[in-house]
Amino acid sequence: MRDPVAWTRGLHRTFAVTERRAGLSGALVDLIAPRRRTHAAVVDLDLDVFAGEIVGLLGPNGAGKSTTVKCLTGLLQPTAGEVRVLGLDPWARRTEVVRRVGVMFGQRSQLWWDLAVREAYDLLAAIHRVPRATYRERLDALATTLELTPLLAKPVRELSLGQRARCELAASLLHDPALLVLDEPTIGLDVGVKRRLRTLVRERARQGTAVLLTTHDLADVDHLCDRVVLVDKARVVFEGTVPELRTQLGGQRRVRVRTADRPGDDELAALTRRVRSPVRIDGDGVVEVVVPAGRPVAHVLREVLSVVFAEDVSVVEPTLEGLLADWYERAAEGTA
Amino acid sequence: MNGALRTWGSVVRLGVLHHFAWRLDVVIALLSATMVLVLNGSVWEAVADGQSRLGTLTPVELSTYVVIAWCASRVTATRVDENLGQRHASGQLATDLLKPLDLPSYLLARDVGRAAVAAVVTALPLLALGAWWFPLAWPRQPVTWALVAGSVALGVAVGGQIGLLVGMASFRLRRVTGLVSLKEVATALLSGALVPVTLMPDAAAHAVMVLPFAALAHVPAWLFLERATGAEALGLLVAQAAWAAILAVVVRLSWWRALRHLTVEGG
Numbered sequence: 001m002r003d004p005v006a007w008t009r010g011l012h013r014t015f016a017v018t019e020r021r022a023g024l025s026g027a028l029v030d031l032i033a034p035r036r037r038t039h040a041a042v043v044d045l046d047l048d049v050f051a052g053e054i055v056g057l058l059g060p061n062g063a064g065k066s067t068t069v070k071c072l073t074g075l076l077q078p079t080a081g082e083v084r085v086l087g088l089d090p091w092a093r094r095t096e097v098v099r100r101v102g103v104m105f106g107q108r109s110q111l112w113w114d115l116a117v118r119e120a121y122d123l124l125a126a127i128h129r130v131p132r133a134t135y136r137e138r139l140d141a142l143a144t145t146l147e148l149t150p151l152l153a154k155p156v157r158e159l160s161l162g163q164r165a166r167c168e169l170a171a172s173l174l175h176d177p178a179l180l181v182l183d184e185p186t187i188g189l190d191v192g193v194k195r196r197l198r199t200l201v202r203e204r205a206r207q208g209t210a211v212l213l214t215t216h217d218l219a220d221v222d223h224l225c226d227r228v229v230l231v232d233k234a235r236v237v238f239e240g241t242v243p244e245l246r247t248q249l250g251g252q253r254r255v256r257v258r259t260a261d262r263p264g265d266d267e268l269a270a271l272t273r274r275v276r277s278p279v280r281i282d283g284d285g286v287v288e289v290v291v292p293a294g295r296p297v298a299h300v301l302r303e304v305l306s307v308v309f310a311e312d313v314s315v316v317e318p319t320l321e322g323l324l325a326d327w328y329e330r331a332a333e334g335t336a
Numbered sequence: 337m338n339g340a341l342r343t344w345g346s347v348v349r350l351g352v353l354h355h356f357a358w359r360l361d362v363v364i365a366l367l368s369a370t371m372v373l374v375l376n377g378s379v380w381e382a383v384a385d386g387q388s389r390l391g392t393l394t395p396v397e398l399s400t401y402v403v404i405a406w407c408a409s410r411v412t413a414t415r416v417d418e419n420l421g422q423r424h425a426s427g428q429l430a431t432d433l434l435k436p437l438d439l440p441s442y443l444l445a446r447d448v449g450r451a452a453v454a455a456v457v458t459a460l461p462l463l464a465l466g467a468w469w470f471p472l473a474w475p476r477q478p479v480t481w482a483l484v485a486g487s488v489a490l491g492v493a494v495g496g497q498i499g500l501l502v503g504m505a506s507f508r509l510r511r512v513t514g515l516v517s518l519k520e521v522a523t524a525l526l527s528g529a530l531v532p533v534t535l536m537p538d539a540a541a542h543a544v545m546v547l548p549f550a551a552l553a554h555v556p557a558w559l560f561l562e563r564a565t566g567a568e569a570l571g572l573l574v575a576q577a578a579w580a581a582i583l584a585v586v587v588r589l590s591w592w593r594a595l596r597h598l599t600v601e602g603g
Contacts, residue, residue, distance in 0.1 A: 075434070091599060095436045098436050110435070123346050129339040
């Protein structure tokens with residue numbers, strides 16, 4: 001098998017955090033003898049990102065996603081474990097590694113506030129030592145795809161969030177990175193801009209760029225990710241494809257049937273026995289049946305229709321968003 | 337090498353563009369520098385009034401020293417400390433480190449751009465104004481101008497390195513402003529920008545001449561007066577260059593330490 005563009009093995013990262021004592025006297029004691037504690041941000045994390053692959057790094061806030069990204073880009077030294085990007089240790093050889101890595105933060109700018117977009121790109125190209133002709137070609141292509149042409153003469157500080165996101169993505173691609181790291185790239189963007197960014201990222205992956213994406217926007221994950229890694233409390237709790245994640249999270253489809261006459265309790269009890277699955281009815285007389293994993297929807301629907309008189313029928317797919325929200329909640333309660 | 341030239345040339349250019357992006361700032365800086373020049377020059381003129389010499393300086397030489405030292409200090413007064421401190425406080429440092437650049441060199445190169453702008457839009461107008469307002473003793477030898485220019489350039493190198501050290505020292509503080517004002521007071525008092533070094537008590541003057549701050553204003557003024565010529569003038573430039581080199585080593589070591597602190601401890 002090919003070597004991954006970026007990988008970690010047994011990545012550990014701990015931080016010393018200062019804990020504050022309560023109250024004014026506590027603050028005074030803190031001044032003299034601060035209380036420190038070690039906090040593990042990432043524990044034993046194995047991650048591979050192959051060329052042409054888009055890997056989603058998911059997890060609740062504080063799960064360790066950003067720390068992982070920082071270890072991969074050389075901004076943090078791992079406490080233990082190994083990290084390699086293009087065969088190099090990013091912390092020891094940061095400058096070499098970042099020449100081949102493009103990073104876009106949805107919440108932070110890599111451009112220069114005072115400069116016009118084109119000036120900022122010229123400067124980035126000079127910093128990355130992209131030959132002038134190559135740079136012009138790339139900028140033309142990116143400007144066309146992301147419709148940047150009218151923005152090039154504007155100072156970065158005058159761009160709207162959506163315009164800036166487009167400009168930032170282009171900035172992270174000017175040096176044609178082998179690894180593209182996107183840290184919440186679509187945060188706060190409208191659907192049109194999101195779609196445009198996703199299309200470009202897909203396209204880059206098809207051309208062989210390895211992409212690592214951290215996001216809370218699960219539509220990003222649905223549209224982009226070939227594989228997802230779910231982290232929680234510093235550990236990987238799931239790794240696989242998006243459909244596998246749905247199954248893992250207990251994503252079940254439900255059949256919803258609007259009834260003309262509200263069925264009685266014995267009818268519902270009979271239905272529950274026949275489908276061997278939970279049945280609910282709401283105040284408007286809509287019957288909802290969970291389709292058990294592995295059973296065809298048609299089968300369950302036939303059973304339901306044999307008991308109630310239906311006016312309207314729909315099948316509800318679980319959204320990844322809903323599933324993950326449930327899962328985060330269970331994880332926070334410590335039951336997942 | 338061509339690539340390196342293009343990279344660093346572009347960063348110097350950034351320093352220039354950055355300055356011009358805030359035109360009003362440039363105007364305000366010029367106005368306040370003008371006020372200081374006129375006030376400080378007038379004070380020293382009044383002090384020297386009716387005296388044939390103040391220390392070793394004639395009244396005309398004293399005015400010249402005050403004007404030239406002030407003009408030079410406007411070019412050597414770095415903003416690197418503030419810039420670096422703010423980058424650290426705002427978290428911008430993370431995106432800086434994702435660029436394949438040596439950050440101290442990048443900030444110094446930007447500061448060279450700033451200094452070039454300051455020389456043209458602040459120092460030269462101040463010099464013209466000073467020449468119109470006060471009697472000045474102009475250099476008799478053309479080579480003096482080159483020595484002064486070289487000395488100001490070395491002053492920019494020294495000032496920039498001091499700025500980097502102040503910026504890094506602020507990493508453990510919440511704000512960089514306190515340290516920056518400390519540095520500015522030290523610079524104003526010890527560089528000759530406001531008080532001619534030669535008018536200080538002997539012991540103080542000797543101490544100041546050993547410190548790097550003299551490179552920021554006193555040395556260019558002294559060269560302009562042709563009080564040091566030939567080998568002695570070169571000696572002053574060599575001393576400035578030595579300070580730039582020593583500070584560069586200290587900056588390098590401090591930067592490694594700061595970087596370790598940031599990336600190892602995550603501070």
